[in-house]
Amino acid sequence: MSLAARVAIALTCLAPTLQAAKKPITLDVVAKPPHSDSGGSPLWAPDGKRFAFYKDKTVVLYDVPSKSAKQLLNLEPLEAAAVKVPTPEHFDWRNRRVQTDSFEWSSDGREILLEAEGDLFLWHVDSSKWDQLTSTPVAEADPKLSPDGSHVAFRRESDLYTLDIATKKETRLTEDGSATLLNGELDWVYPEELDLGTAYWWSPDSSKIAYLQFDISREFDYPQIDLKGRRAQLELERYPQAGTPNADVRAGVVSRDGRATRWMDLGETRGRLLARVYWTPDSSALAICRMNRVQNELDLLLASASTGEAKVLIHETDRYWINIADNLRFLKNGEFLWSSERDGFRHLYLYSAEGKQVARVTEGNWEVERVVGVDEAKRRVFYISTEPSPLQRQLWVVDLDGTGKARLTRERGTHSISMSPTTDYYLDTWSNLENPARRVVHSGDGGEWAVYHEVDRKPVDDYEFASTEIVTVKLSDGTPLYGRMIKPIGFQAGKQYPAIVMVYGGPGAQSVRDAWYGMGWEQALAQRGFVIWELDNRGSSGRGHAFESVLYRRFGKTELEDQKTGIQYLIGQGFVDPARIGIYGWSYGGYMTLYSLLNAPELFRAGIAGAPVADWHNYDTIYTERYLGIPLDNEEGYKASSDVTYADKLKAQLLIVHNIEDDNVLFQNSLQMSDAFEKAGKLFSMVVYTQKSHGVGGPARKHLLELTTEFFEKNLK
Secondary structure: OOHHHHHHHHHHHHHHHHHHOOEOOOHHHHHOOOOOOOOOOOEEOOOOOEEEEEEOOEEEEEEOOOOEEEEEEEOHHHHHHOOOOOOOOOOOOOOOOOOOOOEEEOOOOOEEEEEEOOEEEEEEOOOOEEEEOOOOOOOEEEEEEOOOOOEEEEEEOOEEEEEEOOOOOEEEOOOOOOOOEEEOOOOOHHHHHHOOOOOEEEOOOOOEEEEEEEEOOOOOEEEEEEOOOOOOEEEEEEOOEOOOOOOEEEEEEEEOOEEEEEEOOOOOOOOEEEEEEEEOOOOOEEEEEEEEOOOOEEEEEEEEOOOOOEEEEEEEEOOOOOOOOOOOEEOOOOOEEEEEOOOOOOEEEEEOOOOOEEEEOOOOOOOEEEEEEEEOOOOEEEEEEOOOOOOOEEEEEEEOOOOOOEEOOOOOOEEEEEEOOOOOEEEEEEEOOOOOOEEEEEEOOOOEEEEEEOOOOHHHHHEOOOOEEEEEEEOOOOOEEEEEEEOOOOOOOOOOEEEEEEOOOOOOOOOOOOOOOOOOHHHHHHHOOOEEEEEEOEOEOOOOHHHHHHHOOOOOHHHHHHHHHHHHHHHHOOOEEEEEEEEEEEOHHHHHHHHHHHHOOOOOOEEEEEOOOOOHHHOEHHHHHHHHOOHHHOHHHHHHHOOHHHHHHOOOEEEEEEEOOOOOOOOHHHHHHHHHHHHOOOOOEEEEEOOOOOOOOOHHHHHHHHHHHHHHHHHHO
16 A cells, blocks of 8 residues: 555544544633734725724734735824823713724825824824824814815814814814703714714815704603612613604704804704715705604705705605615716615615606615715716625626626625725625635726735634534515524434524514624534524515515514524424523514513523513614604504513523613613513513623623523523
């Protein structure tokens, strides 16, 4: 026998040993996964040939033409020079979705504006020198350079300011900001439910600033309480619960040099939402998306910046609700791109400056997820869509007249695109079920230019991953639902295993995707012999408006019916013990966990409800009323959708987990649920965490992982 043959035989014999040598994914690994440097989030320079990103305490510059990176600056000297901001007396309940971009390129690409420890700095790229623009014990928030690079705007507390960079002259633009009157500052619910990250915008000609003013004095003051100290501390959070007043919001324009604000005449704004604000390219007007309170009407308004007079460009209605998007793009010739779900799927349309439809740009039974770039010279638009599959996200380009459509990304899976402002290049972050993220710079025609960050296969090579597969489950009418299944490590045919159903189930989210899921808790559970199952029921996103609108005015019922269909499919595979099925979910998933345990008690032995919305009267106005309507108009729907209504039906083992100062799903939900269980004589367990957030992080996350894992080990094995 040849030496090569002997080596081959030896390697074959060693293969099981080599495989077994892989490390298991434990709770310690999940709580603190191995570090992987993926290259940060890119901020493109205006020339479209460079982008910068944060890396630890530095900013790194990547040059696309030369395919090289270098450290641009170190933040530590800037942080040392900043005047320290005192710890606030009261906790700031600022929403986590508020824009926190702390560096920005100047329009000529020669400077970068940075925020460090509350002060503002201007970094000169060519000389590697910096100027400190502010030096105050009050943080300058949400800074923005004017397009001409001469001024910087920022918010200090609840008022707007500008600073002339050459003279360092500071101008206060608004004078009436207070704890309840916010100028250029968002309340809690707008960023949470409308994905609005900022509340002011420079005009393209740098002469003016448009801003939203929020009067939150009528918003409900929810009494958050910090109980960790020697004395309890009241920490009020402005949180408008369903049926209570929203903020009164108006839009205004002010000169960068101060003077009086010109308020836009948008009619009665009380009871309406100003969901988006854009400048027209010539700086003469604002385009404002105005919605009614329950969000089934949308007006695109054009308001004169000089007079405030407004007119309607586009008016849309929907029998259910309208999902707001960020796909409006103005062209230099006055035309604009608009997206709408008017035919059941979000698609792009080209309009004239007068609001007349010029062309339908995209069409089909799939969704445009977002516009990533517009090439005006070649009159084409780049967008991410769910074509060819709702499980995937691919990059496409199409001419503005709807012709010449081409797919630019090729690999199966999920592509996230960051496109340069010139559309000459884009950074593609791609993954699928089998492959961790790979980041590649492409030219605008789709050709690969440079590998920015190769797939980090070390976790896959070092750790034992249970394979994940996506399956199709059909409803009785033939509608396909997509499920994700993980079989346990060491799976043996003919053996039955306990299963855990991971559920979210609510609108505006999609859980099952052809993407890399990483070292999550589910992998640690698969190591311990659990089958993991996750299904996107009707109501989830990515499948079109008709697919999600079945939840209108009634939560829980349709979602549970679809989840039951998925569980029956799972049981039908033969390897899941139907007597040992658990369910877990957080937020809407926590709500669904409770609803499922109470309305399908025959299916589940145990469940964990994390931060559950037990009663929708307790959740915020914009989200809840979009789907369920105003409580006075749909009391039966609210009652039928509430977990509290069914408290006497609990049979399974239940663990509720919640932060006592959750700013999103208020702890009031879990307290009302526990009160209902106690009155019904039902036993359950509850663990309370002390963080001021919706999720549990930091060192407490390890505790949560151990707690939830032990609960399923005890109750499903």
